[in-house]
Amino acid sequence: MTLQTPVKLPYFCNSAGLPGPLPTPDEIQDASRRHGWGSSGGVCVIRGIFLVKYGVKVTENEGNALLFVEEHLNISAPRLYAMYHDPHSKVLHLVMEYIQGVDMESLWKTLSVEAKSSIASQLRPMFTQIRSINPPPDFIGGVCGGGLPDPVFGTMSPDNNINGPFKTDEEFSSALALALRNNWEQNGRYGWLSGYLSRHVPTALKGYRVTLTHGDLHMRNILVEKVPSFSGSSVTGVGEEGTGQHWSYQVKGIVDWESAGWYPAYWEYASAVARFQSEDDWLESLDTIIKPYPQEASIILLVLQGLQFI
Template sequence: MTPFSIPYFADEANLPASLPTAEEIASSTDLLSETGGRRVVGVGDHYVVKYGMRVDLLEGETMLLLERSTTVPVPRVYAMYQSADKKVNYIVMERIIGSTLKSEWTRLDQSAKEAVSFQLRAIISEMRKLESPGGYCSVGRRELSDDLFWTNDPTKPFAGPFDTESDLNNAVIAKYLESGYSRYKADHYARTFEQLFQNHGPVFSHADFQKKNIMIRKRSTAETMEEDGMCWNAANVEGVLIDWEFAGWYPSYWEYSRAILGCGLWEDDWSYWVDQILEPFRVEYAWTEQLFRELWS
């Protein structure tokens, strides 16, 4: 599984319009999201651009792999490159015309939620067909991108790649200690992990499976949507997963644990449907929830 060459530009024949220039990207007022070192903007009718000093082009490589090796619906990637001074990374991708599942969820009835969940379960099943290039890693057998492993000290890498689940467990404990927490509690976690976090093989995971990262768009063969919303059935809409920056081969419990953690304030029934879409790992979630919240506090 060879990483894609950077810079990457799709064949001009496959572009819906001329690629946006750096000036057009910087001047766009169609701001879709902004977090530290990352901006996502719309440029015209066809493009969304994710750019910034903390954008990792690995996300674009991941989407290209999915597009070329699976039937998982993802935004098409049209370009990936760096600014001349190599300080800013750009991913130019397809603009998905639709709305997020988060914005639509409260409008859905039981049958609509069943239809969406059926599609998402099929997408997850297709994702799982991507075999790991070796252990727990991201595309190209590089480090995992989940921000659990992030550190501002480059001399203390915690993100792998990992040959075994035990290696990954040890890195999590090391990150816990590096964050300044009690070594006695770290020992407690280590004993627990040694017993509980074993035999979870590496599976390809989105690793940020939340409603905000699922777009719902009309299928190309569907009739025009109703003015007050979409005609919610599996025949005329499809889910498209976006925001692949954390994706990679994680232990099999990781996707579920992260998804339930993403329920946030538990203001709706999304957690029930996560149980229908993903294989539940309830005990593993309970322990990861405790540890993750400590690391994020």
Template structure:
């Protein structure tokens, strides 16, 4: 770990020129491509085959069925439906029907995707920019939820929190390969699990 200078991208984005934005996106893409080049460990989970630290997989009892690590995409998808059941256990009858829907269709909605190393919280507030003259340095911070996720995850989970108020969503697609089907499915599921 090291301390790096800079301001968060959320704050400075409106002040950047189009050339600066292109530079930031290119540097972020290079960094994400490097992460993707790390050979898969053959599971979905935290570094060292640990439990998921992402909040959608958090369980106070630490249940492996919800927290992982997971050996395949079926286990990964099943954990999300189990988390939904656990959140609403005994409170709402309609959740059982919704959980059954996800159990039946999540594999089709999200598909099968190889595990790749992901930051898993690539919001602008977690990207630092240090602009000195014509030079722009970029650093990604807040790695607590990083780990091995499906290939679509980084794009889809960011899609859940995108605010469509400026050009960031379009620029984000220069950084990460778009996964629109998986992004929409995750956004619906995210709302059920988090709100």
């Protein structure tokens, strides 16, 4: 697998693949006002068929990741219809398919054990497929090349030793250690955790294959829809037992691909665990969706704590 060639901007998909005319600037502006978004950026839905994401933090990596997924994978993810800079504000706009569904985070506590198991069983082959794509040789970085899009590897000014891209997972883990050390120095303090991890992370996290990675495997980025169950096996949520109606939950899409890229195989799991901020049992399901890397997750948790990302 070679790297995805980034599309030239402005990008517009073939009009035959559109569900309707692309949103006009006035439509986007009006929808943004209704959603309370300012000129700095936001997300708005247009006509119930388009989702527009725009702002200073929106990157071409997300648009190119969606194009890569559409071309190489058969999973539920939004289609990219357009990517361009607004001629006046110069802010990047992504016009995507609007996927009807509810984010799993808002539903999780109401779901039965069976419903959670059903959702996990639908996600498992999707992430298996994502991770089965052959990586480009000797490369860890964004979908199309360049540095790593995860904010952990961001710096105020360019620094390839932290931003990447990298050739090996040892360089990748060294970047984590360097980012941690720089963070402590910039804050005028030096703790035992920073020194300890700086010494040991580069050797503790090496020897992993590289995989295509979504980069933000969180419940809020998984959309599901409740549909009547006709299979004879009921998958119900809390409060639905005894109503005579059986429901199942269908995964409608995996969204928010801005951090997608080529990472060491442990990163999807480890970063998801390290960034987990809830008291529910999502991690039990996560263990069945992708291969667990508990030791690596423990290390990344300490790194993100040191970086003050969590």
